[in-house]
Amino acid sequence: MRRTFLVLALALAACSTGGAAGASKDPASVHLTAADGGVTTLSALRGRPLVVNLWATWCHPCVAEMPVFEQVSNEQASHGSASVSIVGVNIGDDAAAAAAFASKLGVHYPQYTDADGALEASLGVSNLPATAFFSADGTLQSVHTGAYMADGLRDAIRSNLGVDTHA
Numbered sequence: 001m002r003r004t005f006l007v008l009a010l011a012l013a014a015c016s017t018g019g020a021a022g023a024s025k026d027p028a029s030v031h032l033t034a035a036d037g038g039v040t041t042l043s044a045l046r047g048r049p050l051v052v053n054l055w056a057t058w059c060h061p062c063v064a065e066m067p068v069f070e071q072v073s074n075e076q077a078s079h080g081s082a083s084v085s086i087v088g089v090n091i092g093d094d095a096a097a098a099a100a101f102a103s104k105l106g107v108h109y110p111q112y113t114d115a116d117g118a119l120e121a122s123l124g125v126s127n128l129p130a131t132a133f134f135s136a137d138g139t140l141q142s143v144h145t146g147a148y149m150a151d152g153l154r155d156a157i158r159s160n161l162g163v164d165t166h167a
Contacts, residue, residue: 025118025121025122026122027042027119027122027123027132027134027140028041028042028043028046028138029041029042029043030042030114030118030119030122031118032089032112032113032114032119033095033112033113033115034095034099034110034111034112034113035095035096035098035099035100035111037095040112042119042134042138043138045085045087046134046136046137046138047136048083048084048085048136049083049084049085049133049134049135049136049157049161049162049163050084050085050086050087050133050134050136050138051069051084051085051086051087051131051132051133051134051153051157051161052087052088052089052119052131052132052133052134053065053066053069053086053087053088053089053129053130053131054089054090054091054114054119054120054123054125054128054129054130054131054132055088055089055090055091055128055129056090056091056092056093056128057090057093057097057098057101059128059129061128061129061146061147062128062129062147063105064147065129065147065148065149066088066102066105066107067105067106067107068147068148068149068150068153069086069088069107069109069148069153070106070107070108070109071150072086072150072153072154072157072165073086073108073109075165076165083163083165084157084161084163084165085110086109086110087109087110087111087112088102088107088109088110088111088112089111089112089113089114089119090102090111090112090113090114091113091114091117091120091128092113092114092115092117093113094113094115095111095112095113095115098111098113099111123140123143124143125143125145127145128145129145129146129147129148130143130144130145130146131143131144131148131153131156132144133156133157133160133161135161141160141161142156142160144156153165
């Protein structure tokens with residue numbers, strides 16, 4: 001038990017981003033860069049509930065959970081319409097490189113980059129992976145630190161956003 005806890009603690013510490021401990025800028029106004037160089041904000045993604053997964057290429061738990069987000073995203077699409085938008089936001093890498101990395105993993109949900117750490121800071125995130133849940137009107141519902149398995153992600157979407165993801 002102690003060894004498991006130690007391994008988990010070391011894994012989490014390894015994914016420390018050194019980000020700010022407190023929120024600063026409104027997350028909805030942070031500029032995120034797409035692989036094609038286009039820029040968007042979370043406010044532009046309003047209209048349906050939004051799940052934002054913050055990750056990094058060097059964070060092993062982040063990389064391990066990305067197929068889970070892909071699976072849940074695909075489950076929604078297979079039922080005719082996605083009632084929740086899922087996006088990935090890479091911390092610190094070039095946007096094109098991050099998108100290529102995600103594509104190589106078989107991840108096809110939209111990917112953006114938070115190059116200067118503004119979203120990370122605005123959410124008060126200092127460890128990855130982290131997942132933020134926003135209601136359709138853009139209100140931040142919750143921020144979770146740590147990796148998800150598929151059932152845990154579905155449950156979190158249901159409890160934070162009131163949406164059944166059709167497992």
